[in-house]
Amino acid sequence: MMSFTYARAHDALEAFRLGSAPGAKYLGGGTNLVDLMRETIEQPSTLVDVTGLTSEIEERADGSLLIGAAARNTALASHRAVRTRYPVLARAITAGASAQIRNMATVGGNMLQRTRCSYFYDDAARCNKRSPGQGCDAAEGFNRNHAILGASSSCFATHPSDMCVALAALDAVVHVRGTNGERTLPFAELHRLPDDRPDLDTRLAPGELITAVELPALKDGARSTYRKVRDRASYAFALVSVAAALELDGDRVKEVRIALGGVAHKPWRAAKAEQALRGQPATAENFHAAAAAELADAHPLRDNAFKVELARRTIAAVLGELKEMKA
Numbered sequence: 397m398m399s400f401t402y403a404r405a406h407d408a409l410e411a412f413r414l415g416s417a418p419g420a421k422y423l424g425g426g427t428n429l430v431d432l433m434r435e436t437i438e439q440p441s442t443l444v445d446v447t448g449l450t451s452e453i454e455e456r457a458d459g460s461l462l463i464g465a466a467a468r469n470t471a472l473a474s475h476r477a478v479r480t481r482y483p484v485l486a487r488a489i490t491a492g493a494s495a496q497i498r499n500m501a502t503v504g505g506n507m508l509q510r511t512r513c514s515y516f517y518d519d520a521a522r523c524n525k526r527s528p529g530q531g532c533d534a535a536e537g538f539n540r541n542h543a544i545l546g547a548s549s550s551c552f553a554t555h556p557s558d559m560c561v562a563l564a565a566l567d568a569v570v571h572v573r574g575t576n577g578e579r580t581l582p583f584a585e586l587h588r589l590p591d592d593r594p595d596l597d598t599r600l601a602p603g604e605l606i607t608a609v610e611l612p613a614l615k616d617g618a619r620s621t622y623r624k625v626r627d628r629a630s631y632a633f634a635l636v637s638v639a640a641a642l643e644l645d646g647d648r649v650k651e652v653r654i655a656l657g658g659v660a661h662k663p664w665r666a667a668k669a670e671q672a673l674r675g676q677p678a679t680a681e682n683f684h685a686a687a688a689a690e691l692a693d694a695h696p697l698r699d700n701a702f703k704v705e706l707a708r709r710t711i712a713a714v715l716g717e718l719k720e721m722k723a
Contacts, residue, residue, distance in 0.1 A: 398433065404445040408573045408607050414444040416575070416603030422446050424466065424505030427497050432510065435517055437526055447502065449607065453477070459613025462571075465504030465606045469559065470495070472503060482611060484620035484639050485562040491624045492558035494631055504606040506559045507570070507586065510597060511661075512633055513542070513553035524550045525594040540699040541635065544707075545691075546660040551594030552697060554658055555587065556633050561657035562622055564665050565639040566611055574604040583609070587662035594661070616643035616651050619721050623714050624657070625706060634658035636707045642678075642718040649673045649682075652715070654690075659707055666690045669711065678719050680712065687711035 405411035415422050419441030423429060432438035450464035453475050461477055472478055473489035489498065492506075515521040515533045522531035534542050534552045542552040560583075568583035586598050600606075611617075620641035626632040637657035643650045652673045654666035669690035676682050687708040694704045 398436070398439055400440055401442045402445065403442060404448060406448050408449055408605060411444055411446050411449060412573050412603060412605050414442065415446075415605055417442060420444055420603070422504075422508075422605060424502035425468070425497075425500035426505075427493075427501045428505065428509040436519070437510075437517070446504070446605070451502075461611040463503055463609050463611070465502060465571075465608055467503045469493075469498040469501045469503065469506060473498065480618065482562075482566060482614075482617045482620065484565060484617075484622045484641060485559065485611075487622040488558040488562035488624075488637075488639060491622060491637075503559075503609060506557055507563075507606060507609070508598065509557055511553040512556045514538075516553060525553055525590075528593070528595045535697070538699060539697040541633070541658075542697055542700055543660050544694040544696045544700060544703045545656075545664055546589045546662070547695065548590045548592065548594070550592050551590035551661065553590070553594065553661060554633075555660065555662050557663070558622070558624060558634065558637060558657060560587075560663045561637055561655045562639040563609065563611075564663035565620070565641060565653045565655035566614065566617065567653070569610040569612070570606060571608040571610065572600065572604050573607050574601055578607070580610075583663075584665055590661045614641065614653075616641040616653065619643065619718055620653075621714060621718060621721070623710060623717075625710055636703055636710050638707075638710045638714045640711070640714045640718060642715060642721075644678055644719070647677055649676055649678050654711060654715075656690075656707060656711075659694075659703060666711070668692075673715075678715075680716055683712040683715040684708065686715075 421440035423443045449466040451466040454462040473486045521533040622639045624637040634657045639655045641653040656664040669686040672686040
């Protein structure tokens with residue numbers, strides 16, 4: 397039996413003090429960490445309960461939104477400002493899990509959840525993410541659900557979060573407390589690609605605590621959506637997902653934001669597709685061409701080559717839907 401101590405933090409300073417101890421882990425809703433503890437993948441010496449931190453969703457005067465890390469996914473998805481100004485985020489969250497899980501899961505915990513790669517969970521399999529230097533059985537095994545972008549020979553796992561794909565598209569900013577006090581970092585810099593250290597999921601220093609996430613005011617935020625392609629209609633992780641926002645100037649693309657899920661080790665911002673579209677006519681042909689440009693560097697494995705065409709078609713379809721949407 398795994399033994400550990402439990403402490404409940406009442407504010408961010410106390411949480412960081414407790415969480416910076418060797419072997420400590422932060423506990424939000426527990427919808428991922430507790431599963432990992434059952435599988436003995438995570439074996440913390442101390443659990444620091446951070447559900448007592450701020451869960452406030454603050455609408456700021458400049459139009460931005462500051463979301464406390466302890467906010468529940470359900471509260472965020474149902475918040476009026478999120479539903480009206482950032483519908484892509486509301487739709488991503490509701491696509492992500494059952495209502496029961498959304499009621500428990502916190503925003504901070506969602507950002508830090510670990511991959512659901514079957515080899516990561518199977519202690520009989522070789523997995524560099526679970527045991528660095530061991531090897532990766534996904535390379536030659538059944539790899540239908542694995543990465544086609546940004547992978548390395550060390551790891552082909554994909555990031556599981558739906559919410560994070562929307563945050564990537566929205567240029568969110570993460571607020572963190574650590575040894576040197578508070579700092580912020582762009583959401584795009586929070587998660588790492590695997591390189592030769594797939595055991596490191598994020599760029600957070602040991603003990604650093606996510607306290608909030610900030611959504612900037614975006615003109616194109618209201619014309620946004622999220623589409624998730626999966627094997628089952630519900631309660632399944634994405635084969636491919638697309639979060640996108642579009643702003644038009646007449647019949648041309650003034651601004652566009654695209655992020656992909658289910659295709660990489662982190663939420664994948666489709667910068668090449670965005671660059672190809674800005675200033676161009678908003679046509680189906682251009683949507684498909686931009687998607688193809690983004691996926692030109694894809695490196696599929698034996699079982700997941702279908703994801704390249706699936707991602708291309710999904711990007712184009714989502715952009716087409718946004719073009720027809722009333723601003």
